């Protein structure tokens with residue numbers, strides 16, 4: 001009996017997991033150090049250079065980098081995490097927390113016929129039922145399902161607006177504005193970390209600055225973050241950035257400029273935009289930004305239409321596209337572009353349909369991966385007609401991918417001390433309904449790619465226009481993926497390797513780490529990520545997803561520093 005007890009004591013350690021002999025990069029930007037880490041009950045319990053911890057599970061991290069789990073501050077997985085909570089494309093990159101609800105679009109709240117019908121259409125692609133209305137209900141459903149990574153949510157301004165005033169291209173009445181504020185307040189009480197806006201998309205683009213100021217005052221009361229896809233990222237980027245800074249000034253809100261590197265029409269402007277952000281910070285305005293390392297972006301198929309053509313939503317847009325005179329008018333406006341649209345519109349304006357690829361759709365799957373010049377040729381029509389026809393055939397759903405970034409601007413933004421990494425992608429899976437044959441590779445590769453491209457300086461010939469350059473240390477890159485985004489979110493118990501912090505940890509092989517996804521074969525997990533631990537539970541074990549769902553659905557605690 002005694003021997004048995006001694007055996008138990010020896011085989012079962014004091015801790016749940018011990019990570020031994022690793023090269024620790026703590027997330028602060030500090031130089032690496034060698035240490036052992038012990039995890040108990042989800043928490044980093046001890047860090048020691050000498051003590052060899054005993055634990056139920058020992059991970060020998062000899063020669064491997066031990067880093068805080070990556071935080072994806074800009075994600076669109078609101079619905080896909082409900083479809084498949086394993087979040088494979090994210091967690092296999094080392095992501096342990098992602099922020100959904102960006103660019104003005106969130107899966108909650110859903111109120112009013114217009115917003116309900118719009119959400120039902122979105123969910124029907126995945127055979128999901130709409131079983132929530134408020135942010136609280138949405139988050140509770142995700143909690144009930146379980147999820148492999150931690151999730152935080154922003155509430156979308158466009159979503160709130162569509163609940164109150166559909167897709168109407170006008171300012172809200174006083175009572176409508178009050179209603180929007182009340183919904184926003186409730187969403188923040190329910191745990192949203194702030195509000196996002198998408199001011200080149202309907203319905204966000206119909207909002208004037210003052211509407212956003214009024215709403216951001218509410219966000220500011222809750223110390224929330226205002227993450228904005230600004231009103232123009234191309235020719236009008238300076239005005240659009242100044243609008244975001246004005247909103248910070250008038251409302252006191254903290255502002256996150258989403259996927260900041262300028263798009264076609266504003267190449268080279270990052271020097272000026274970063275200077276403007278720096279000056280705003282000197283004036284005490286808390287403005288920062290995020291970026292991904294790809295020179296292609298992606299957006300919905302219908303987002304390329306001019307603002308007026310998107311007013312009123314689905315049925316109205318469809319009837320406009322069926323009217324030959326209005327088609328001509330839409331085409332003219334897409335060329336003249338009195339109000340610059342999102343990035344890919346800059347390609348259209350320049351006749352570069354060959355740089356815009358159909359990346360997602362239901363009824364024309366044979367065309368996925370082709371660019372619109374090729375599609376037009378195949379159909380014997382001009383690219384505009386091909387685009388309009390496909391929109392109708394797809395009932396306005398579907399996505400495009402376009403090459404509209406410039407590498408120099410991405411590097412400038414990446415090097416800025418107030419930038420951080422955000423994928424702008426989705427949690428996907430290479431199987432089932434989340435298999436997207438031509439989805440943007442950022443959903444699978446963003447974080448390893450930053451290390452491969454900007455720390456190791458390696459290029460991948462199979463990734464179009466890829467151009468690696470050693471521009472930052474591994475410590476800096478990791479800081480931009482961990483402690484900086486955690487601090488932006490006012491999350492003060494994640495994002496660092498520290499005793500007492502949640503054990504969200506990624507362990508990777510520096511020599512091997514690389515993205516493997518390409519623009520035309522994106523369903524490919526990265527290399528070199530050996531272990532991913534979420535809240536003290538191993539979700540990726542020797543490169544394989546364990547199927548466990550230890551993620552927490554985080555709810556923002558409004559009072560500053562009360563974590």
Ligand SMILES: [Zn+2]
Nearest residue numbers: 103229258259
């Ligand atoms: Zn966006």
